[in-house]
Amino acid sequence: MTKNRVSRLLSVLLALTSLWGFACAHAEQAPLRVVTTTAMIADMVTGIGGERVEVRALMGSGVDPHVYRVSFGDIQRLNGAELIVYNGLHLEGRMGQVLERMARKRPVHALGEALPAARLIAVDDAGAHDPHIWFDLRLWREAGEALLERLIALRPEDASLFRTRAAAYFARLDALDARIRQDIASLPENQRLLVTAHDAFAYFGRAYGMEVVGLQGISTASEFGLADLRRVRQIVASRGVKAVFIESSVPPRFIESLLAGLESAGQPVRLGGELFSDSMGPAGTPEGQYFGMVEHNLHTILEALQ
Amino acid sequence: MSEILWILVIALLAGAANALIGSLLVLQRRVMLGDAISHSVLFGLVLAYLLSGSRDPLMMFGGAALIGLFSAWLTDLLHRLGRVQHDASIGVVFTFLFALGVILIAGHADQVDIDPDCVLHGELALTPFDTLHIGDTDIGPRAFWQLLGVTALLLLMLAVAYRPLHALTFSAVHAASLGISVALWNTVLAVMASLTAVASFDAVGAILVVAMMALPANTALVFARSLQQMLIGAVLASALAVLGGLALAAWLDASIAAAIVVAAGLLLALALALKAFLRRSSAAHRETPRSQSA
């Protein structure tokens, strides 16, 4: 084989690849079709992708992953997706397992699984982790950085746009993160205690220096007993906490029974309000979006404990 | 589009398997077993998890199947030995096992996050995406093979043991008088019922199982005059319900499994209405009393 022939072959290949690239750039003018499971994730994908992505969340902003059921149309939505983004860490239950296996066939991205295990909170001995990563805004940003790389890998031609928009989105996350840090630090030390029915706020507590106390364990199939009520009541009474909170995905009566017991024992404590845990507010309201939802939680906590 | 086709095939298989076992259970008056097993498997899931230390799907499946079998067997034992009525024995067993499961979870609160909805119950609409592979070749959805196996086992059981099962579902006393071992065949039925139930929970979710055990079998029972007619009728009714349900789900953009259940319900209503109409129009002609004790 002569040197001449090799260079000729190379030039043909080069020409072909440039042509192919040109054709692709034209064919891929349409925005990237992304399907997400939760609305929090959809918020972030939109934040990074802007006009260049077409985002569809399977679970609307007010929908809790526990309540969500796959509908007929969701099959087509999943099928038509060029990228599927989900939370992982068992938030989506069996659907998460299916999505994991779908990775063989089409691009899927699990935000939680992309994070280093050391940054996650373990909940059991079998390597399961708490899925509520979006309540630690720095961690959420790290998850976003991995997502950004994934989006760029899929659409290199939009890389600069993605990077610019991501920088702005991450800046908002950083700003809110700093505000939460500052606001929580401004609370009296004995009030930095978040009492809820079952803890969705472990990451929040770890990141912003609040102790988190729940009536029952992590499993939603579990129940609490009278001794657990007594334990939480003693903590609340001994710390002089001003308020406790309802979680949006747990029946309010669990916390209400704690309040009633405290009141009857002569240690009245206020109900601080409702915190969003696994879902957000209705679409079209500030709480229906990620930042609004986090701010609502922060505001509720501050109002109640200050 | 091939996804919808797979869903159709899988739903037809799940419908057929549950309609077959459901027909036998309906005649034995213990069709609530499906619902009971869906609750009692919690105990099996927790046990499997605590013993194996993993949430491996195969482990979960094994634990669920064993406890499903155990609860079916215990129910039968309570009924035969303790002379407790069928529905009460089913209820006592499943509430007890479920409570034990919750106690185990609560006791290991820091280590266990098990919820049947998350680790066991599958979703019909997602089955086409969960495929099996040999090497790199895609050989179709896991649920398809699973349900195909169960359906084949059920057909095998019916082919081999049609006579004893026929006698048993007619009446246990009758079966015993023919020299058929009631305990043995009740155990075989319990094994198959729990295997079908757990395999179907895993593939298509709990609600479809409870419904497909009860609805098509009762639809067939409206007209059937023999066990054979009832079995065939139930499978046909389940197939019609699956087709109608898929259409309903597509029209409403709703849960496919739920839509199939609703379609099966409509089918039963239709059959009952038709029967009432026929009876009225031939009331003078003849009356066809069906054996039925209140």
Next chain:
Amino acid sequence: MSAWDALFAFWRLDDPNVLWVTLGMALLGASSGLIGTFAVLEKRALLGDVLAHAALPGVTMAFFLFHTREPLVILLGAAAAGLLAWGLIDLLTRRARLRQDSALAIVLSLFFALGILQLTWLQRQPLANQAGLDKFLFGQAASLTDADLYLLGTVALGLILLTALLFDRLRLILFDRQHALALGVPVRRYELLLAAMLVCAVVIGLQLAGVVLMAALLLTPAATARLLSDRLRPMLFIAMTLGVLAGVTGANVSYLAPRMPTGPWMVVALSLFFIAALLLAPQRGLLPRALRQRSLRRRVEEENILRTLFKLHEETSVDTLWSQDDIRHHRPLGAARLNRILQRLHREGMLDGTPERMRLSAAGLKRATTLTRGHRLWETYLENRLGLSPERAHFAAEAAEHVLDEATCATIERELGRPSTDPHGRPIPERPDAAEAPSR
């Protein structure tokens, strides 16, 4: 706090949560024990489970119509769905003549599926926060408070009053509906009233105590009571008492140590009561039944030996002493087994002599005479009147001799005209106390 301290602290009942949960669970246990007995007798033991699933479309509908998760609204929705479900079960069993368990499974799955259909539709609507909608209705036992006590108290009191006032009518409807209809009792009205009370009790129980506890509370005490009695009034009392006891036990256990859920421990307590009754219930319990069977088997064994000895005496005289081998010659039995039976007969004073060489005592002779008399009369009757061959008549009489009483024997004797010999030509003895036993 040690377990003992906790136990004392519990019974001081000065912890408000403890007081509420204990009282509340006792009330709930009483009312569901009562209503559950009716449900179990109607073969609807799993109604609690069915209504829990059937509540879902009520919850989603209430949410859809009023856009709120206000507990009262949701509760009313669930109650409405529960009544509809009850109506459909009634329609399916009464009109369409479906089996009870089929109707329950059908209504359960159909209603639940309707709820899911609505959920998949709701999740695309920009409505208020839907979080926890599927579990919203389902409380936990430990979360009972004083506000719930009034509701529970009212329901329990209402149910008890209603049952007390209408007891005879309800019993009639429950056990003989046709008869009640024939008597002109407004059966439908009573049934509707009962159904409304039942649905109320179940739905209120559900949102306070959860699905599985409610299912167990409705059926396990009633099933236990069924094992202990056949009559409605005692059954109601037993079921209510067990419900109350389990409530107190569950509250107690869940106070002693952390991570002991109240509701599931109540279910465990109920199940243990059930297991105890299953084993020990005087009439239906497994153990008494096994004991009765054993004593019957022993009596048959003993009576067979007595009869064998009687026949041996007949061949010679009542004073002859017989060995175990002589007996086994007539009645093939294992040596060890025969020895055990003979020892029992000795203890009961049926035999004289030693276990090796023996004869019937006076009491033994009397009993053996009675048995032989029954045996031979029955043989004769079967041959004379039914034309059975002597061999077949003998085998039939082998079984009948253990259950024939003197009145029957006397009737047969009269009927046959006081025969003196049986088909084998052996004498039929007189009644042992009427005539002197063969003198010694």
